Amino acid sequence: MRRPLPWVLTIGGLIGLVAAFVLTVEKIALLKDPSYRPSCSLNPVLSCGSVMKTEQAEALGFPNPLMGIAGFAVVTTVGVVLLTGTRLPRWFHLGLQAGATFGVVFVHWLIFQSLYRIGALCPYCMVVWTVTIPIFWYTTLDTLGRVPLPRPLRTVADALTRAHSAVLVLWYLVIIALIGVEFWDYWRTLP
Numbered sequence: 001m002r003r004p005l006p007w008v009l010t011i012g013g014l015i016g017l018v019a020a021f022v023l024t025v026e027k028i029a030l031l032k033d034p035s036y037r038p039s040c041s042l043n044p045v046l047s048c049g050s051v052m053k054t055e056q057a058e059a060l061g062f063p064n065p066l067m068g069i070a071g072f073a074v075v076t077t078v079g080v081v082l083l084t085g086t087r088l089p090r091w092f093h094l095g096l097q098a099g100a101t102f103g104v105v106f107v108h109w110l111i112f113q114s115l116y117r118i119g120a121l122c123p124y125c126m127v128v129w130t131v132t133i134p135i136f137w138y139t140t141l142d143t144l145g146r147v148p149l150p151r152p153l154r155t156v157a158d159a160l161t162r163a164h165s166a167v168l169v170l171w172y173l174v175i176i177a178l179i180g181v182e183f184w185d186y187w188r189t190l191p
Contacts, residue, residue, distance in 0.1 A: 004164075008138045009079025012131035013072045019127040020068025026124070027052055029065045040123045045186050052119035057111040064110070068128055071103060075135055097143045104136035110174060111175065114180045129175070137168055 030052055040048035055101055078096060079180055080090070109127050114121055141164060142149040144157040160167060180187065 005138045005142045006079050006082035008134050009040075009075050010083060011079075012135045013074075013076030013079055016068060016072035016128050016131040016135075017076055019124045019131075020065040020072055023048070023052075023065035023128075024063065024069060025122045027057075027065060042123070043128070043186075045121055045183050046123055047120045048122040048124060051114060051118055051122040051125060054113075054118050056110065056118065059106075059109075066107075071099065074139055093146055095144060096132075097139055100136040100139040101130075103132045107132045115178060121179065121183075132174075133171055137164070137171070146189075 009169075011083060022040075026048060030049065031038045036049075038052065038064040040046070041050070044050075058068070076185065110125065112124070113130060141157075141161050145161070149157055
């Protein structure tokens with residue numbers, strides 16, 4: 001199970017870094033010109049501009065994509081280091097787990113906010129959601145393989161490891177279903 005982690009971190013980190021960078025550029029353009037229409041504002045539902053103008057877009061007092069730039073740069077770097085075969089200390093893996101857990105909790109808060117408070121989806125944000133989930137999932141599976149667990153928990157961890165891709169697909173399907181249901185009235189009007 002440890003083999004996919006370096007690739008997931010490297011590729012997911014790079015994709016997330018690009019999305020966070022583009023979001024930052026779009027946010028700066030919007031700050032310079034409030035009438036600016038971001039490239040990811042495609043229709044009333046897929047609208048970065050609607051999302052960027054909310055207080056949720058600056059949850060900690062500064063634009064969220066800045067956290068993405070920092071976080072995904074670290075994730076990408078860790079992935080590349082692991083690809084070289086370097087063994088990192090346990091405390092480092094636990095720190096990576098803490099960061100990935102913060103990221104996935106924050107992303108799910110943003111998903112909730114987008115669906116049920118803002119009422120719009122930001123395509124670049126959804127790219128960040130899409131890569132954060134496997135970064136968290138494979139980091140967690142790797143962590144579970146590194147820590148001693150009682151036999152019943154080890155059995156569960158081993159089963160999750162064997163079903164790693166099924167869990168990920170199910171996770172995505174739930175989010176897609178939530179999006180589909182929440183915006184069904186809009187989707188059904190499309191030709």
